Amino acid sequence: MTLVIPAEILAVVRLHAQDGYPLEAAGLILGRVDGEERHAVQLLPFPNSFDEGQRRRRYQISAADVLTGEEKAEALGLEVIGVFHSHPDHPAHASPTDREGALPWLSYLITSVRDGRARESFSWRLLEDRSAMVEEPVRVVDKSTTLEAR
Amino acid sequence: MIDIRIPAPLRPYADGQKEIGVSGETIAEALEDLARRYPAMQPHLFDEGGALRPYVNLFLNGQEVGPFNGGTRLHSGDRLVIVPSIAGGAPAAGAPLAPG
Numbered sequence: 001m002t003l004v005i006p007a008e009i010l011a012v013v014r015l016h017a018q019d020g021y022p023l024e025a026a027g028l029i030l031g032r033v034d035g036e037e038r039h040a041v042q043l044l045p046f047p048n049s050f051d052e053g054q055r056r057r058r059y060q061i062s063a064a065d066v067l068t069g070e071e072k073a074e075a076l077g078l079e080v081i082g083v084f085h086s087h088p089d090h091p092a093h094a095s096p097t098d099r100e101g102a103l104p105w106l107s108y109l110i111t112s113v114r115d116g117r118a119r120e121s122f123s124w125r126l127l128e129d130r131s132a133m134v135e136e137p138v139r140v141v142d143k144s145t146t147l148e149a150r
Numbered sequence: 151m152i153d154i155r156i157p158a159p160l161r162p163y164a165d166g167q168k169e170i171g172v173s174g175e176t177i178a179e180a181l182e183d184l185a186r187r188y189p190a191m192q193p194h195l196f197d198e199g200g201a202l203r204p205y206v207n208l209f210l211n212g213q214e215v216g217p218f219n220g221g222t223r224l225h226s227g228d229r230l231v232i233v234p235s236i237a238g239g240a241p242a243a244g245a246p247l248a249p250g
Contacts, residue, residue: 024239050237058239063207063214067233070157080158083236090240098238101205103159104194108238130193 001136003082003107003123005029005040006143014118016045017086017111024048024059026085028069029109030078037139038081038107044069058097059085082107082123089114094124094133102126102133109138152180152224155231163191177208178220180230195232207233 005013016025027045031038046069050060061069061083073080083106087095092112094102102108104126111121124133151171156164164170165188172187174180181202185192197203208215209231215222224230 026236028236050239054239057241058237060235060237063209063233063235066157066236067209067231070233073158085238087240095239095241097241101237103157103205103234103236105159105162 001107001125002037002139003040003109003136004037004139004141005109007140008143009040009043010121010140012043013084013109014111014121016043016084017113017118018116020048020086020088021113021116022088023055024050024057024086024088026059026061026083028061028066028073028080029082029084029107030069030073030076031081032078033081040081041078042076043084044072056088080106082109084109084111086111086113086118092120092122098124099126099130099133102130104128104130107136108133151226153227153229154180154184155229157232157234159234160191160194160232163194164188175224176220177210177215177222177224177230180224181220205234205237207235209233 026048027043029040031041046061046065048055048059049062050058069080087110092110108124109121112119123136123138125136126133152174154170154172156168172180172183174183185195195206211229
């Protein structure tokens with residue numbers, strides 16, 4: 001699978017990560033699956049609902065927010081295809097905590113933020129046996145070349 | 151018969167279905183029946199010790215069931231919605247930086 005993401009959507013992911021710094025920021029990626037590609041179409045940022053004192057190293061999107069996201073995706077004829085979140089002052093690598101809380105099938109787009117500036121963004125997926133998260137290719141495209149919301 | 155709504159990440163393990171009818175008199179029995187019908191879904195619903203994974207949240211007829219109580223009685227026509235909470239985070243300060 002390749003995550004195909006328009007440049008302007010990736011820019012919003014990175015801005016959201018910077019705005020949340022030094023706390024982790026997160027949201028859902030809505031889009032479509034087309035063969036071996038997932039096309040990001042829209043973002044839904046959500047508040048980090050993890051315990052207040054731990055939000056520099058942890059994030060959570062509550063079940064109620066995920067339900068809202070799924071309903072919104074269905075209304076738009078899209079699917080929740082992934083999750084984006086930031087790693088303040090850490091690399092954009094999936095951590096053991098990320099793996100523990102990960103769901104199969106979804107793309108996990110992680111952006112590293114250092115000193116308040118967004119740096120690299122990598123996407124990860126959970127292996128079927130839950131043993132590890134592996135990096136998946138990301139292709140950044142102009143919006144005109146992606147599948148538009150119908 | 152109880153209807154269970156399956157979240158998108160788990161649908162590949164249920165032949166792509168969004169809604170599945172299962173049997174059971176309690177929430178625990180309904181989930182066990184679901185896992186029995188679709189064994190590939192089991193490791194993503196339950197941990198190695200058989201406990202429901204912490205990210206699995208349930209809504210029964212629109213009301214969040216929480217904290218999880220598998221003994222909650224069900225009635226024919228009830229609708230159970232599985233909603234994952236999504237969580238994670240960077241390694242703790244001082245932890246190795248290698249990918250997880």
